[in-house]
Amino acid sequence: MGVNVNQSSTPPLVCVTPVGQFPTGFGSGNLPAFGSFATFSTTWNGVSYSGTSANGPIDATPISAYKTRANISVDGDDEPLSSERKARRGRPPGSGAGSSNGKVKRPKPTNLVAGKELAFLPSSSDPREIVEAVHMTFEALRRRHLQMDETQDASRRADLKAGAIMMASNIRANSGKRVGTVPGVEIGDIFYFRMELCIIGLHAPSMGGIDYMTSKFGKDEDSIAICIVSSGGYDNDEDDTDVLVYSGQGGNSKNTEERHDQKLERGNLALERSLHRKNEIRVVRGFKDPFCITGKVYVYDGLYKIDESWMEKTKSGINCFKYKLLREPGQRDGAAVWKMTQKWIANPATRGNVLLADLSSKAEMLPVCLVNDVDHEKGPGHFAYTNQVKYLRPLGSMKKLQGCGCQSVCLPGDSSCACGQHNGGDLPYSSSGLLACRKPIIYECGDSCNCSTNCRNRVTQKGSRLHFEVFKTTNRGWALRCWEPIRAGAFICEYAGEVIDELKVNLNDSEDDYIFQTLCPGEKTLKWNCGSELIGEVSTYVSADEFQPLPIKISAKHMGNVSRFMNHSCSPNVFWQPVQYDHGDDRHPHIMFFALNHIAPMTELTYDYGIAGSESSGSGSRRSKNCMCGSRNCRGLF
Structure with missing residues (x-):
């Protein structure tokens, strides 16, 4: 079915029921009534989308109420039923309603609201792309809520509000509980809010550390654990990345200092039953955010099984359940990469296979390490390292940028701030320095x-x-990567080099592989802002046909910084953004790179060089090249 769009002239009352274990007091009364609300209802590519009446409240189903999927029942030998066995019990091909010769005609979705395409309606059935689209929509909605809250000087949980709206609108991935891996979620993926785990189906409770469900084992039913979040709240031992000693839940009162022994119930009971059933359990490990004193970064570390359990007395004097989990062999590294890079940050000398300790020769605030783990090449070709842009004419001769008259600092919502007005009325960055929107x-x-x-x-x-x-x-x-985790919207680096005169350089014949042009990127980058449509705001989505390139072209062949090593990808994790601060020539701005999504440590940083053929919209095109990014939706050329 397609998307059914209804516009109402009457502002609706949006009442969102708390989803999962929200903090006390968070509910329908804490969300504002939004203006014209576009409603929709569809199911497509494994993601369900259903909206509300424009004149009625949103009814959000608690995550804990989701029913168990059939594919997680297990037979008498405690092994999951295979898809082959389940298929034999289903309908034969062609027996379904509306089918013809075994083929089912699927309606083509209409991914439009008010004529603009929405990011949370992915055009692919690939689970990874669905998870990324849902997560990117959540992040865009959260950033917009945070921007509005800071304007009103309100301290609210933008992540909970964004999650409540998405869950109430039924926009999520992997809504059913399951044992084992979650489609589209990969080991090493990082998250900054527990609500992110909810909307992608990795861990349902928004606060509880143990996710569990009732599953069939032959003729019996049993409550088993399916995912745990180890956040360090109970002095867990996490020195060994293949072993996790997890403390049970309960015993600590949230509102008082009262403590009591833990009980063998709910999540604790599910963990105990999982010890005997020997089912796989997803583990998410929490670490301190290196850029936020009070923040945490959650790393999905793969599948574990409980090896043993016992009870011991804690430092506070209560009896606590302990569960020893062993990581299943043959999985890629997750938390181990995190711990390894943290050691390198503390002591860069511990990084092996280093060719040069600082490629930047102290031009950057932190050293840029040059390493080779694959062959005997000693380094890239010679170039002069600089973190500046060399313009064709001096900055003093360029148009001046009008400044603001703010005292001390610019404040969100200050209508007298000239810089705020230049940016459309809102300051572009959050208080933590994250970009709000492209x-x-x-x-x-x-x-x-x-x-x-x-x-x-x-x-x-x-x-x-x-x-x-x-x-x-x-x-x-x-190529380029980073030792720290990088949060979506975080600034990464500038494209440094020499601004070139296209009248003197034939870009089609040039052998310069380090020329940056503002060519139209792919859909993933163009959709980064999508999400605020859910609260009735006008879509800012710009299609490839509407995209307008800038005339600036920068070469980093002879001089540049780390950005010259960023490779192309058709599914990038970085995007470029024009920024002005030292002159007013908007045709030749600075080109800054920001994180498109959360980027785990040691993940290659890539951006979209541009769609092949899009050069026709601007002068000075370059030759198309074969793409070797290896992504699921590779275009073949860039």
Whole structure:
């Protein structure tokens, strides 16, 4: 079925029932009534979408109420039923209603609201792309809520509000509980909010550490654990990345200092039953966020099984259940990568196979490590390292950028702030320096502004604060990655180099492989803002046909920084954003790179070089090249 869009002239009352274990007091009364609300209802590619009447409240189903899927029942020998056996019990091909000769005609979805395409209606049936689309929509909605809350000087949980709206609208991936892996979720994926785990179907409770369900074992039913989040709240021993000693739930009162012995019930009982049933349990490990004192980063570490359990007395004097879990062999590293990179950050000398300790020769605030783990090549070709852009004419001769007259710092919602007005009325960054949404150009405060250097609207001009590593790949030359986790919307680096005169350089015949052009990126980048449509805002989605390139072209062949090592990918994790702060020539802005999604440590940083053939919309096109990104939706050329 397609998307059914109804517009109402009467502002609806949006009442969202708390989803899962929300903190006390969070519910329908805490969400504002939004304006014209686009409603929709569809099921497509494994993701269900259903909206509400434009004049009625949203009814959100608690995550804990989801029914068990058939594919997680197990037979008498405690092994999951195979898909082959289940298929034999189902209908024969062609017996379904509406089928013809065994083929079922699927209606083509209409991914439009008010004429704009929505990111949460993925055009692919690939589970990974579905999870990424749902997660990207959540992040866009959360960032927009945070931006509005900061304007009102309100301290609210934007993640809970975004999650409640998405769950109430039934926009999520993998809604059914299951044992084992979750389609589209990969080991090593990182998250910053528990609600992110909920909307992608990895861990249902928004607060509880143990997710469990009732499953069939032959003729019997049993409550078993399917996922746990180890966040360090109970002094868990996490020194060995293949062994996890997990403490049971309960015993600590949330509102008082009262403590009592843990009971063998609910999640604790499910863990005990999983010890005997020997079923696989997903494990998510929580670590301290290196960029936020109070924050955490959750790393999906794969499948474990409980090896033994016991009860012991804790430091606070209560009896606590302990469960020893062993990681299943043959899985890729997850938490082990995190712990390894944290050791490198503390002592870079512990990183092996280093060719050069600092490729930047102290031009960057943190050293850029050059490593080769694949062959004997000693390094990339010679170039002069710089983190600056060399323009064709001096900055002093270029148009001046109008500054603001704010005292001390620019404040969100200040209508008298000239820089805020340049950016459409909202400051582009959150208080933690994360980009709220992509724009044609972002205007930061500069030398012409009265505000101090501590202003939140001065982010990219301060440079990067990441531990980069330039490394050798097996088939794509040198590449770039980072030792720290990078959060979606975080600034990464600038594309440094020389601005070139296209009248003097034939880009089609050029042998320069380090030329940056503002060619139209793929859909994943274009949809980064999509999500605020769910709260009635006008879509800012710009299609490939509407995209307008800028004339600036930068070469990093002879001089540049780490950005020259970022390879192309048709499914990138980084995007470029024009930024101005030291001059007013909008045709030649700075090109800054930001994280498109959460990026785990040691993940290659890539951006979309542009769609092959899109050069026709601008002058000075380059030759198309064969793509070797290896992504699921590779276009073949870039």
